[in-house]
Amino acid sequence: MHRPPSAEAEVAGELAAVRPGLVPRYSAELPGARAAVLTRLWRALTHEPLPWLTGRAAGREGLTLRLADGRRLHGPRPDPYATAAYVTEVRLDDLAYDDPARLMTDLAVPHATDFAAELGHSVASLALSRAGQEDTSNEWPGTDREWEQRVVDGHPYHPNCRSRPGFSVAEQLAYGPEHRPLVELSLMPVRADECLVTGEWPHGMRDGARLWIPVHPWQAAHVLKRAGEEGPAAHPLMSLRTLALADGGTHVKTALSARLTSSVRDISVYSIGLSATLSAFAETLTAHTDGLLHFTRTLGAATADSPDLAAVLRESPQVYAGSGERVVPVAALATTGLPGSPVWLADFARLALTVGLRLLELGVALEAHGQNLLVVLSPTGAPLRLVYRDLADIRVSPARLTRHGLPVPELTGRIVTDDETALRRKLFGALVAGALAGTAGSGAALGAALETVAGDLPSTPDLPALLENPVPAKALTLMRLSPGTPGDQWARLPNPARFGARHS
Structure with a gap:
């Protein structure tokens, strides 16, 4: 060996x-x-x-x-x-x-x-x-x-599931959510007239002509190379760079210019500029899912015209929990034992695919992987509703929205596409090859769940592609071995229903 x-x-x-x-x-x-x-x-x-x-x-x-x-x-x-x-x-x-x-x-x-x-x-x-x-x-x-x-192992399918180059052991223990630390954020003062701000920046992070932008301590030490002022205490969430403020529950997405799994985790000026528009647009979509999906609102976003110094403030997904209910990231479901029940797994798949297909038909492809997608569980553990957070990488089709008589938001850049393949890849690659597969834990279990719920799903033009075609999945290793090739590259996985039938 x-x-x-x-x-x-x-x-x-x-x-x-x-x-x-x-x-x-x-x-x-x-x-x-x-x-x-x-x-x-x-x-x-x-x-x-x-x-x-x-x-x-x-x-x-x-x-x-x-x-x-x-x-x-x-x-x-x-x-x-x-x-x-x-x-x-x-x-x-x-x-x-x-x-x-x-x-x-x-x-x-x-x-x-x-x-x-x-x-x-x-x-x-x-x-x-x-x-x-x-x-x-x-x-x-x-x-x-x-x-x-609870999500200790990181990405369920990326070989770099826990790769944190640039982090010392002391920093992993101090900042990794699985180590349960309390992190002291830094506040960097920036002239307000030098910032792009969307939404409402809180009064507590304003000081006359200056804004205070919350910064991850790793970013302050290794990238910005200055300490800033003492900021609020926060608990790191599974994405590492997003933290829940200890005194109020608001989530703060910070720039973190380190390569974790595949990507450098900064926050682009582009995403800051669109954040308020996307958040307002997302709020209009809940009615089209019969209340089965909620989006966490973006409260405010700011950047000092740099992806290395920016932050987004979002409400906690927990605001969408009723009495006795729990809001659980899909990536954490495997730790509950719930997916071991074929009935429960089918119920969850039915809920997630129904919502995903409805929005896709309307013109919105969610990147619904196990980190962005959360499920509201009843006191007995039944999947009731979904919550989605972080709109930065969804895809929006103006043509589909128009076809359904929905207003088209003022969006530009990579988020906007009418390409059918790109839209399906975005949803199916994240939801089927990511969230549902990671929850099911095997091709046989996932295939059995899809076979159970197939007849209950919305009969949209995208449904045959979901049930019959190979499933798109990001070719994560190919992407890491192709540093000169920009953008996503894709693999085609055997359809889970057919795969499950062969391997059961």
Whole structure:
């Protein structure tokens, strides 16, 4: 077996200095973390259109991939919707690998070196995240931040699920939601006439001719390189850069110019400029879902004409919970045990797909992945309604809106498209290949749920594509190995209904 312990050893060394009591648990979590990342990488290798793979051959003992240089890579039978770490080893010709970083290094494909380093960070950070957990398996959280903190493993399908390059161990412990810290934000003073502000910027963050923009402490130290003034305390949510203010529940989305999973988490001037318009537009959509979907309102957004110094203030999704109800991020549902019931899973799929298809037909494609989409649960756990947050990456079709007699908001840029493929990719890639798949945990479970609810879904022109065509999913590994190619790239996954029937 190959053990490249560079990132693992670095984290162990730093951990010994700042939290020595956690070192044994960290070491114990490393094998499982390697398997979790290797499973995600195997999904990419078996389903993404990677240019240096020239063939895939299935057999009784698994799947063999043929590389352009003639080598063979062999692993278990793949399930592109699995969330369990079922891949513990793959073989490159005659050598066995249980470590994704070493495997990517020895594949030696273009840009593999940088990606391998990220995979190493992902393994080490994932082990660190798991090491710091308390046993809450028999408890349901009482606050929204505790639901967010339950999502320990990060993205369910990205090999860089926990990659946090640029963060020391001390900073991961201080800022990672899974470590349950309280973070002190900084406030940066900026002249109001030098800022773009949309919505209502709170009076408490104004001082005469100046605005105070809340800044993540990592951003202040590493990018802005100045401390600012002492700001409010907040609890980090699963996106890391978004935090819930400790004294009021308002959510603050901060700029964080670090590469987490795939993207650098800054806030573009473009998104600030459209935030108020998008928020007002979204409020008009709830009526078209019979009240089954609510959007968190953007209260205010500001930027000092820089993606590195900007913030968005949003209301908490918890305002949409009734008495005894809970609002739970979809990414946290797997920690509840609810998806283990086929009836519950079908009910949730029916709710999510009904809402998604209705809005898509009207002309709005949500990026409804497990972080943006939340579900309102009854006191008994039944899925009642949905809540959606963060409108920055939805897609809006003026042609579809017009066809249904709906006013077209004044939007420009990437959000606006009438391209049918782009609209379906946005919704199906996030909702089916992301939120629903991550909740179901396997192709068989997801396929069974879709088969159960297919006859109940809105009969729109997009429905056949959902039920019959391959499912679009972002080719996350291809994108990381193609640094010169802008925009999203896509894989085509087997349709869950057909996949479930073959693998049940």
